[in-house]
Amino acid sequence: MAPSKVLTGARVVLPTGIADGGRVIVDGTRIADRAPADAETLDVTGHWLVPGFVDIHNHGGGGASFSGSAEDALTAVHAHRRHGTTTVVASTVTDDMGVLAKQAGLLSELAEQGEIAGIHFEGPFISPCRKGAHSEALLRHPDPAEVRKLIDAARGHAKMVTLATELPGGIDSVRLLAEHGVIAAIGHTDATYEQTREAIDAGATVATHLFNAMPTLGHRTPGPIAALLEDERITVELINDGVHLHRAALELAFHHAGAARVAFITDAMDAAGSGDGRYMLGPLEVEVADGVARLVEGGSIAGSTLTLDRAFRRAVTVDRLPVEDVVRALSANPARLLGMDDRVGSLEPGKDADLVLLDEDFALKGVMRRGEWVVDPQLG
Ligand SMILES: [Zn+2]
Numbered sequence: 029m030a031p032s033k034v035l036t037g038a039r040v041v042l043p044t045g046i047a048d049g050g051r052v053i054v055d056g057t058r059i060a061d062r063a064p065a066d067a068e069t070l071d072v073t074g075h076w077l078v079p080g081f082v083d084i085h086n087h088g089g090g091g092a093s094f095s096g097s098a099e100d101a102l103t104a105v106h107a108h109r110r111h112g113t114t115t116v117v118a119s120t121v122t123d124d125m126g127v128l129a130k131q132a133g134l135l136s137e138l139a140e141q142g143e144i145a146g147i148h149f150e151g152p153f154i155s156p157c158r159k160g161a162h163s164e165a166l167l168r169h170p171d172p173a174e175v176r177k178l179i180d181a182a183r184g185h186a187k188m189v190t191l192a193t194e195l196p197g198g199i200d201s202v203r204l205l206a207e208h209g210v211i212a213a214i215g216h217t218d219a220t221y222e223q224t225r226e227a228i229d230a231g232a233t234v235a236t237h238l239f240n241a242m243p244t245l246g247h248r249t250p251g252p253i254a255a256l257l258e259d260e261r262i263t264v265e266l267i268n269d270g271v272h273l274h275r276a277a278l279e280l281a282f283h284h285a286g287a288a289r290v291a292f293i294t295d296a297m298d299a300a301g302s303g304d305g306r307y308m309l310g311p312l313e314v315e316v317a318d319g320v321a322r323l324v325e326g327g328s329i330a331g332s333t334l335t336l337d338r339a340f341r342r343a344v345t346v347d348r349l350p351v352e353d354v355v356r357a358l359s360a361n362p363a364r365l366l367g368m369d370d371r372v373g374s375l376e377p378g379k380d381a382d383l384v385l386l387d388e389d390f391a392l393k394g395v396m397r398r399g400e401w402v403v404d405p406q407l408g
Contacts, residue, residue: 032056032064033399037073038385041355043374052077054381057398061377072385072407075393078355079374080114080382081336082362084188085148085236085265085293087119087309089300089335094118094144095310098134105143107301108294111335114382114397115363115372117187118144119295121310122151122162125174132181139185145366146187149178150236153201154216155192158241161323161330162216163311170201179208186210187366190236193227194219206231211365213265216241217252224255228262234365237295238264238281240272240329257284263365265293266357268342269334271320279347287353291362292339297321297331337384337392344390 033054040050053060053067087093090107092100101118108116118135120128128149138144151162153170168174170191179186188211193202205212214227215236235256243251256262264285266278272295273281282290294300298307299316306324307314309331313324321330336358343354363373371380385394385405394405 032060032067034063034067034069035072035077036069037071038075038077040077040375041079041352043360043376045352049073050077052375052383054396054399057381059375059377059379059381070405072405074388075407076351076386076388076390077375078340078351078384078386079359080372080384080395080397081112081340081358082115082145082366082368082373083108083113083294083336084117084291084362084365085119085150086113086116086296087121087331088298089296089302091298091302091307093298093308094135095120095123095131098138101135101138102143104298105138108296108335109397109402110395111301112337112340112384112392112395113294113335114380114395114402115145115366115368117146117148117366119148119150122154122166123310124166125152125168125177128152128178129181132178132186133183136181136183136185145368146185147182148188148190149186150190151216153189153191153195153198155195155218157218158192158216160216160241161309161312161314161328166311169196171197172200172204175201175204179205179210188213188234190215192217192219193230193232194223199226199230202227202230202232209367214252214256218243219252221250221252221255224252225259228255228259233261233263234291235262235264237267237272237293239277240267257281260289263289263291263361265291267295267332267334268292268339268347269332270342270346272329272332275347279349282347282349282353282357287356288361290357291365292336292343292354292357294334294336294339295331296334299333300335302333340386341390
């Protein structure tokens with residue numbers, strides 16, 4: 029087992045606020061409240077220590093995707109881990125039901141090994157009007173029996189299903205998901221304000237990338253955006269990459285929902301942590317230029333190339349959000365949604381020693397997962 033460590037001198041972001049000159053004690057894989065006698069001390073004065081990031085919507089990275097082989101999925105896990113995401117949910121994209129069930133089996137093994145936190149099915153139960161980068165020919169109505177097949181294929185590791193709840197079977201599918209402890213996420217939807225409220229009453233708790241792939245906010249037709257923002261039961265996903273959302277839209281949502289109801293996500297595809305070029309998103313071809321991913325056919329935005337360390341830095345330096353609020357949106361809130369807040373999402377004794385070291389300009393300078401450095405601290 030790795031020797032115990034005491035990190036001293038940092039500005040530590042705790043659930044109770046920021047502790048200047050604070051310390052974090054790591055004993056084995058966990059955070060401890062008391063340092064063993066043989067602990068190594070590392071002075072990280074001038075740096076921030078924040079909890080490891082939790083990404084609930086992520087399709088890939090490092091040139092590989094969660095729709096590929098187990099090796100591909102691990103490549104994506106490690107690429108995002110190097111950028112501070114110590115807990116990741118693997119997202120699939122619309123595909124043939126048989127293909128998705130098989131992929132769920134493969135990903136559930138990685139969940140059993142502790143490499144991913146579970147599976148998010150984005151599609152095929154989404155609206156053809158708001159399909160984004162999903163294959164139209166493979167879309168289908170959210171028949172609860174079909175939804176059930178995917179949950180079963182995930183062997184207890186299905187964490188979230190994104191669906192257009194206004195489609196036939198949508199509300200019954202939301203109820204089914206809620207009964208099975210799987211998050212019903214409203215997204216890729218053409219629902220009205222009233223239809224969205226009905227889905228929330230049925231048990232939906234997440235808005236899949238709010239604003240993207242849904243009707244815009246109109247003053248007579250407020251649509252899903254108003255219904256999702258105003259309801260205390262909903263956590264809204266936001267993609268903070270400067271491409272998917274205008275800064276003002278992001279800030280409006282953040283301030284309206286409040287810091288307790290936002291989860292920053294990447295919605296990343298293979299090019300995250302990799303580079304420009306040609307990639308696949310499920311069955312569709314994507315061209316990435318200047319870090320923006322678009323479908324070759326039609327030009328829809330096709331996921332992001334974001335990593336959560338960049339989302340953090342942007343939130344603090346461009347959006348001017350308070351660091352404590354950003355930490356909630358990147359760690360505590362998604363951990364709570366996943367029901368994992370007893371283990372991850374904050375720097376508290378007893379939890380996994382998952383942490384990110386940032387310099388005073390919020391550049392990533394180290395990542396620890398379960399007590400081991402994934403990115404060694406760079407304190408130059
Ligand atoms: Zn997605």
